[in-house]
Amino acid sequence: MAKMRVYELAREIGMESKELLTKIRQIGLEVKSHSSMLSEEEVAIVRQKLAGASEESAVGQSRPKVIRRRARPQEPPAEEKPEKPVEEARVVEGPPKVEPKPRLKLKIIRRPKKKEREEAPPEKAVARAPEGPPSEAPTPKAPEEAKKIEETKAEEPKPTKPEPTKPRVVDMTEHREYARVVKRAEPQAKVVKKAPAPPPKGPRPAAPVAKAAPQPAPVEEKGKKKSKRTVEGLELGAPRKKTKKRAARPKSEVSELKEGLELLELERELEKAPLEEVASEGMPSEVTEHPEAPKEKGKKGKTKEAKEPKEAPAPPKVVKKKIKIYESIQVGELAKQMGVKAPELIRKLMELGVMATVNQSIDYETAALVASEFGHEVERAGIQEEDLLRYEPPKPEELKPRPPVVTVMGHVDHGKTSLLDAIRKTDVVAREAGGITQHIGAYFVKLEDGREIVFIDTPGHEAFTTMRARGAQVTDIVILVVAADDGVMDQTREAIDHARAAGVPVVVAINKIDKPEANPERVKSQLAELGLVPEEWGGETLYAEVSAKKRIGIRDLLELVLLQAEVMELKAAPDRPARGRIIESRLDRGRGPVATVIIQEGTLRVGDPFVSGYHYGRVRAMFDDRGKKLKEAGPAYPVEVLGFSGVPQAGDDFIVVESEKVAKEVAEYRERKLREAEVARAGKVSLEKLFERLKESEIKELKVILKADVQGSLEALSEALRKLSTDEVRVNIIRSGIGAISESDIMLASASDAVVIGFNVRPTPKAKELANQEKIDVRFYDVIYNVVDDVKKAMVGLLEPTYEERVIGVAEVRATFKVPKVGVVAGCYVREGRLERGAKVRLLRDNVVVYTGKIASLRRFKEDVKEVAAGYECGVGLENFNDIKVGDLIEAFELVEIKPEL
Numbered sequence: 081m082a083k084m085r086v087y088e089l090a091r092e093i094g095m096e097s098k099e100l101l102t103k104i105r106q107i108g109l110e111v112k113s114h115s116s117m118l119s120e121e122e123v124a125i126v127r128q129k130l131a132g133a134s135e136e137s138a139v140g141q142s143r144p145k146v147i148r149r150r151a152r153p154q155e156p157p158a159e160e161k162p163e164k165p166v167e168e169a170r171v172v173e174g175p176p177k178v179e180p181k182p183r184l185k186l187k188i189i190r191r192p193k194k195k196e197r198e199e200a201p202p203e204k205a206v207a208r209a210p211e212g213p214p215s216e217a218p219t220p221k222a223p224e225e226a227k228k229i230e231e232t233k234a235e236e237p238k239p240t241k242p243e244p245t246k247p248r249v250v251d252m253t254e255h256r257e258y259a260r261v262v263k264r265a266e267p268q269a270k271v272v273k274k275a276p277a278p279p280p281k282g283p284r285p286a287a288p289v290a291k292a293a294p295q296p297a298p299v300e301e302k303g304k305k306k307s308k309r310t311v312e313g314l315e316l317g318a319p320r321k322k323t324k325k326r327a328a329r330p331k332s333e334v335s336e337l338k339e340g341l342e343l344l345e346l347e348r349e350l351e352k353a354p355l356e357e358v359a360s361e362g363m364p365s366e367v368t369e370h371p372e373a374p375k376e377k378g379k380k381g382k383t384k385e386a387k388e389p390k391e392a393p394a395p396p397k398v399v400k401k402k403i404k405i406y407e408s409i410q411v412g413e414l415a416k417q418m419g420v421k422a423p424e425l426i427r428k429l430m431e432l433g434v435m436a437t438v439n440q441s442i443d444y445e446t447a448a449l450v451a452s453e454f455g456h457e458v459e460r461a462g463i464q465e466e467d468l469l470r471y472e473p474p475k476p477e478e479l480k481p482r483p484p485v486v487t488v489m490g491h492v493d494h495g496k497t498s499l500l501d502a503i504r505k506t507d508v509v510a511r512e513a514g515g516i517t518q519h520i521g522a523y524f525v526k527l528e529d530g531r532e533i534v535f536i537d538t539p540g541h542e543a544f545t546t547m548r549a550r551g552a553q554v555t556d557i558v559i560l561v562v563a564a565d566d567g568v569m570d571q572t573r574e575a576i577d578h579a580r581a582a583g584v585p586v587v588v589a590i591n592k593i594d595k596p597e598a599n600p601e602r603v604k605s606q607l608a609e610l611g612l613v614p615e616e617w618g619g620e621t622l623y624a625e626v627s628a629k630k631r632i633g634i635r636d637l638l639e640l641v642l643l644q645a646e647v648m649e650l651k652a653a654p655d656r657p658a659r660g661r662i663i664e665s666r667l668d669r670g671r672g673p674v675a676t677v678i679i680q681e682g683t684l685r686v687g688d689p690f691v692s693g694y695h696y697g698r699v700r701a702m703f704d705d706r707g708k709k710l711k712e713a714g715p716a717y718p719v720e721v722l723g724f725s726g727v728p729q730a731g732d733d734f735i736v737v738e739s740e741k742v743a744k745e746v747a748e749y750r751e752r753k754l755r756e757a758e759v760a761r762a763g764k765v766s767l768e769k770l771f772e773r774l775k776e777s778e779i780k781e782l783k784v785i786l787k788a789d790v791q792g793s794l795e796a797l798s799e800a801l802r803k804l805s806t807d808e809v810r811v812n813i814i815r816s817g818i819g820a821i822s823e824s825d826i827m828l829a830s831a832s833d834a835v836v837i838g839f840n841v842r843p844t845p846k847a848k849e850l851a852n853q854e855k856i857d858v859r860f861y862d863v864i865y866n867v868v869d870d871v872k873k874a875m876v877g878l879l880e881p882t883y884e885e886r887v888i889g890v891a892e893v894r895a896t897f898k899v900p901k902v903g904v905v906a907g908c909y910v911r912e913g914r915l916e917r918g919a920k921v922r923l924l925r926d927n928v929v930v931y932t933g934k935i936a937s938l939r940r941f942k943e944d945v946k947e948v949a950a951g952y953e954c955g956v957g958l959e960n961f962n963d964i965k966v967g968d969l970i971e972a973f974e975l976v977e978i979k980p981e982l
């Protein structure tokens with residue numbers, strides 16, 4: 081045994097240096113301080129003295145904490161003490177005494193190893209068994225001393241670390257599990273740390289924990305899961321005396337939880353502490369349960385923590401949807417799409433200066449503006465159609481020659497129909513088929529050599545202009561028919577203009593050359609003047625002289641048409657989905673909507689889905705102009721198509737699409753677009769419109785409901801009344817009809833402040849009653865002149881009257897008098913006209929108006945008079961005016977209403 085300093089020995093035996101110092105002094109050894117060196121003998125003496133009281137307690141010294149815990153609450157009956165320490169001493173002492181607890185041995189062996197691995201200060205091991213041979217270490221100590229020593233050790237936990245043994249059986253499985261639990265418990269350890277470490281009263285702080293722990297669990301049995309809660313339990317449930325230590329401990333212990341071994345020791349301590357210590361303190365049973373509380377709380381808390389991030393509602397994400405708007409949108413619809421209330425939207429619109437009701441439509445720009453106020457984006461719809469009907473022009477290699485499409489135009493009776501008939505008769509197919517044809521608005525002609533020409537046989541002018549009005553250009557060539565005997569007429573010129581505007585070449589057919597009075601040369605010169613210079617005259621226009629009636633020159637005409645077509649190099653791509661134009665359409669009673677389509681590109685097949693204007697469908701069947709059923713039709717061919725959802729209009733497009741669904745979508749989109757555009761036109765609200773309305777409101781309007789016996793009278797009356805409208809007053813006939821004046825007429829009049837005029841008609845008894853009730857002005861006439869006269873008067877009544885000032889008299893002020901309680905009274909002489917009491921007057925001084933008001937009093941010889949004529953004197957008092965001076969003129973006047981005139 082070597083020399084030791086007091087504090088070293090104190091550390092070794094687990095006492096406070098100060099305490100040991102006292103003991104040493106009591107023994108009679110001289111030591112100055114805790115750092116004084118003790119000789120080997122002195123150390124031995126001290127050890128002996130300290131351990132002398134009890135051999136068992138000296139053995140138990142190696143497990144001071146355990147001894148402390150078990151001994152303290154039981155307030156040692158001396159005979160009990162040896163039992164447990166003995167058991168533990170066996171463990172410490174090693175193999176000879178471990179038979180009863182073999183597993184315990186295993187554990188004990190392992191633990192120090194682990195600790196050594198983790199903390200591994202050899203000094204600590206030395207501290208645990210400082211003197212090497214085990215026989216020296218367990219120096220016998222008095223029980224009191226032993227108790228003190230263990231208490232000291234409790235205060236200085238470090239040296240006790242190497243002594244984590246406990247008579248509890250913990251196998252490795254449990255140990256591993258424990259480590260897992262510790263890990264799981266970590267978050268809660270933090271919670272414990274945060275908790276105020278030294279609770280003012282032992283059990284109290286545990287209460288909230290206990291609250292959260294309704295399920296008490298046997299502490300001993302739940303070793304694995306209770307580590308944290310027992311830490312808390314120790315802290316909270318420890319006896320007051322120990323509170324300080326315990327309170328201080330958890331912090332450090334908790335921080336060391338991860339280190340493993342210390343935790344295990346703690347676990348054991350805590351397992352017992354609540355039970356034993358709490359019992360010794362007489363803690364209420366509910367509080368005794370608290371060690372479980374953290375478990376439950378911890379579990380729940382942890383679960384909560386784990387769940388919370390998942391369950392925490394994400395911040396409300398405002399999904400602002402893009403609003404698609406076509407040409408316009410109804411206010412109500414826009415509000416719905418934005419998810420705002422209509423009044424809110426209307427209010428916002430008003431702020432923007434747009435007055436609109438919920439049913440009115442606003443245009444795209446206004447909608448975009450107001451939507452942006454609500455944070456919405458607006459997108460102009462329509463791209464969809466473009467996408468769905470995306471068109472790629474054919475490549476040159478796809479193109480193949482196609483027949484020309486020809487329209488015949490000309491002045492009335494110049495022989496268009498006759499010419500088309502004559503041409504048709506040249507058709508070999510028609511001839512072979514026996515000439516049975518049907519009118520489908522177009523047909524094609526095949527010549528003997530196989531060349532073909534497609535003719536649009538709808539009245540040329542109409543078809544051509546209708547198509548053009550719809551942006552369709554179907555015709556390649558125009559045949560202009562001019563009667564040789566009649567020459568160029570109005571519609572001839574019009575046709576030329578149309579053809580020229582469309583950039584369509586003209587082939588002239590001078591018709592009726594069979595007629596004796598025919599003069600083709602004159603026609604040529606007339607047309608040359610209009611720019612259609614014949615080739616033979618050096619121009620570019622092809623001329624044919626024909627007789628439709630006699631079928632002369634028809635073939636030459638067709639040759640010229642084909643020549644023209646050749647020059648134009650008309651081509652189309654046949655191998656692609658068909659596109660065309662509607663030439664004619666009708667609703668067939670048996671077959672439903674039927675339309676003639678000129679295919680401009682691609683090949684149309686039965687079953688093809690298509691869209692056409694606002695309609696769509698699938699080709700149910702196809703026929704040519706001879707009624708022959710077709711399975712397919714190529715470019716330039718006119719075919720009659722069945723399978724439309726509705727009747728399309730001439731000039732509408734006809735596009736084969738990938739599916740009927742797409743076709744429907746496009747058709748519906750178009751219809752909606754049309755509807756919106758119509759609504760917008762009718763009720764579009766914009767600033768301009770608003771100003772327009774304001775302006776309109778300045779115009780007076782006489783609303784009239786007109787009922788007459790016959791249509792002729794009604795029309796004559798309507799016309800006469802409308803003519804009465806001026807810039808200031810307008811006659812608005814809100815309803816006109818034949819027959820008796822009905823209740824409905826009266827109701828309308830009542831609702832719109834109108835007058836009812838009955839011409840040779842009377843109201844029904846009920847209408848009469850209603851008119852009386854509603855105080856409606858109903859007038860009856862049998863002479864149109866009287867109606868016009870009265871309406872004129874009524875219109876005059878609507879005009880604001882104008883007033884003209886007229887002077888009625890002038891008086892000269894010759895003297896002034898002050899009259900008490902009255903004021904200044906002027907003594908006047910009426911120079912002209914008269915003065916009237918109460919009349920409006922002006923007071924003029926040097927021709928300047930100094931007062932305008934009324935005559936308050938008019939007297940003559942102290943008597944009130946109504947008026948004083950020229951040449952008489954009188955006393956005049958002016959209303960609220962006393963500054964009258966001699967020489968002033970009093971001018972009396974009146975305002976005369978000037979009747980308005982139309």
Ligand SMILES: Nc1nc2c(ncn2[C@@H]2O[C@H](COP(=O)(O)OP(=O)(O)OP(=O)(O)O)[C@@H](O)[C@H]2O)c(=O)[nH]1
Nearest residue numbers: 491492493494495496497498591592627628629630
């Ligand atoms: N002599 C003679 N008469 C003709 C010729 N072509 C047409 N007619 C007559 O001219 C008249 C009008 O002929 P249409 O073919 O109806 O003339 P259109 O231009 O179609 O007349 P609208 O349909 O009214 O515009 C008829 O009486 C025909 O018989 C012709 O080549 N010679």
